[in-house]
Amino acid sequence: xxxxxxxxxxxxxxxxxxxxxxxxxxxxxxxxxxxxxxxxxxxxxxxxxxxxxxxxxxxxxxxxxxxxxxxxxxxxxxxxxxxxxxxxxxxxxxxxxxxxxxxxxxxxxxxxxxxxxxxxxxxxxxxxxxxxxxxxxxxxxxxxxxxxxxxxxxxxxxxxxxxxxxxxxxxxxxxxxxxxxxxxxxxxxxxxxxxxxxxxxxxxxxxxxxxxxxxxxxxxxxxxxxxxxxxxxxxxxxxxxxxxxxxxxxxxxxxxxxxxxxxxxxxxxxxxxxxxxxxxxxxxxxxxxxxxxxxxxxxxxxxxxxxxxxxxxxxxxxxxxxxxxxxxxxxxxxxxxxxxxxxxxxxx
Amino acid sequence: xxxxxxxxxxxxxxxxxxxxxxxxxxxxxxxxxxxxxxxxxxxxxxxxxxxxxxxxxxxxxxxxxxxxxxxxxxxxxxxxxxxxxxxx
Numbered sequence: 001x002x003x004x005x006x007x008x009x010x011x012x013x014x015x016x017x018x019x020x021x022x023x024x025x026x027x028x029x030x031x032x033x034x035x036x037x038x039x040x041x042x043x044x045x046x047x048x049x050x051x052x053x054x055x056x057x058x059x060x061x062x063x064x065x066x067x068x069x070x071x072x073x074x075x076x077x078x079x080x081x082x083x084x085x086x087x088x089x090x091x092x093x094x095x096x097x098x099x100x101x102x103x104x105x106x107x108x109x110x111x112x113x114x115x116x117x118x119x120x121x122x123x124x125x126x127x128x129x130x131x132x133x134x135x136x137x138x139x140x141x142x143x144x145x146x147x148x149x150x151x152x153x154x155x156x157x158x159x160x161x162x163x164x165x166x167x168x169x170x171x172x173x174x175x176x177x178x179x180x181x182x183x184x185x186x187x188x189x190x191x192x193x194x195x196x197x198x199x200x201x202x203x204x205x206x207x208x209x210x211x212x213x214x215x216x217x218x219x220x221x222x223x224x225x226x227x228x229x230x231x232x233x234x235x236x237x238x239x240x241x242x243x244x245x246x247x248x249x250x251x252x253x254x255x256x257x258x259x260x261x262x263x264x265x266x267x268x269x270x271x272x273x274x275x276x277x278x279x280x281x282x283x284x285x286x287x288x289x290x291x292x293x294x295x296x297x298x299x300x301x302x303x304x305x306x307x308x309x310x311x312x313x314x315x316x317x318x319x320x321x322x323x324x325x326x327x328x329x330x331x332x333x334x335x336x337x338x339x340x341x342x343x344x345x346x347x348x
Numbered sequence: 349x350x351x352x353x354x355x356x357x358x359x360x361x362x363x364x365x366x367x368x369x370x371x372x373x374x375x376x377x378x379x380x381x382x383x384x385x386x387x388x389x390x391x392x393x394x395x396x397x398x399x400x401x402x403x404x405x406x407x408x409x410x411x412x413x414x415x416x417x418x419x420x421x422x423x424x425x426x427x428x429x430x431x432x433x434x435x436x
Binding site: 010061064090093 | 374378381382
């Protein structure tokens with residue numbers, strides 16, 4: 001076990017949030033068709049001042065957080081973005097950002113991020129084709145701007161990763177994007193999980209890839225890269241469901257502490273109360289104590305391939321313990337492809 | 349060797365966290381993780397603020413260590429932290 005894995009495991013076991021996601025704003029300069037945010041604006045009555053963010057950063061540092069993920073909306077649209085980043089660097093957090101890159105269009109901005117200690121930037125890129133990417137973001141020219149940002153960040157020596165959400169609109173061209181990332185030596189994260197909006201509106205779920213598309217996708221990956229065959233999820237023990245309210249937490253643009261980015265029920269507010277008070281609340285314990293045996297609708301044949309997210313289930317069907325039909329379908333698809341291609345996986 | 353009057357600074361581009369009397373440090377280039385034990389962590393936390401001799405005095409006040417051993421250990425530690433660009 002590596003040193004970092006040891007720290008991750010020890011902190012999760014003690015419910016110390018080594019990792020925190022900070023949503024700086026709900027504002028965004030894209031309008032992605034599949035996005036989970038319901039309103040791309042911040043309530044002016046709830047917007048935080050710099051000293052509020054500084055208190056939040058102090059609370060997180062004292063609570064044990066090292067890794068800070070700066071995100072939004074589009075985080076760079078918060079007018080205090082640079083001040084908050086500076087405050088985070090002064091507190092020696094390990095800084096990563098999730099962005100669409102539209103505000104990173106000069107080398108000076110990329111270098112400023114680098115000089116403020118940003119180590120990793122994850123950028124959403126949905127396709128190698130501008131027309132597909134721009135149709136998904138609903139912003140003409142966003143593909144080119146995102147590519148510019150990737151290039152500028154790399155010039156500034158910041159590690160860039162590509163996040164690609166697979167939907168029915170881009171999954172069929174995934175391989176071309178994957179090959180481009182390979183050629184450019186860019187790490188890529190792919191996920192077919194389109195979530196409902198934060199208010200429970202199911203509209204984004206209409207963009208989910210169907211079973212036929214997913215089967216074709218996983219088979220294409222398996223036949224191109226034998227190591228890419230879907231595998232059973234590493235089991236962290238019978239009780240383990242997820243890391244929410246254990247080794248990770250999140251904070252929304254109004255300072256509400258969340259168990260994780262997916263579970264939107266606030267545990268408390270870090271401007272008005274201490275982290276300890278919110279983190280030790282009954283609500284936090286409820287999420288922390290979800291066990292595998294509590295889950296409903298688990299299919300024994302495919303459970304090793306099923307990634308259940310209590311927050312996503314709460315938002316979509318108002319039952320955090322019930323396996324979503326979509327999660328079940330993805331699990332079945334992965335298992336079918338695994339059964340067909342597992343023999344090809346190279347033995348290490 | 350170095351002057352005990354020196355105030356060493358943590359590299360502002362390293363990230364770190366202290367838990368259970370140990371410190372985890374991620375290097376500026378994001379490639380390496382380092383762990384400091386309790387005494388090194390005590391030393392690390394006092395950087396930026398006070399000269400080496402004051403930190404050494406605090407260490408002898410708080411831990412059962414003789415001056416010669418401490419001086420040797422601190423020399424090794426400072427050199428190690430400097431070589432890894434964790435302090436400036």
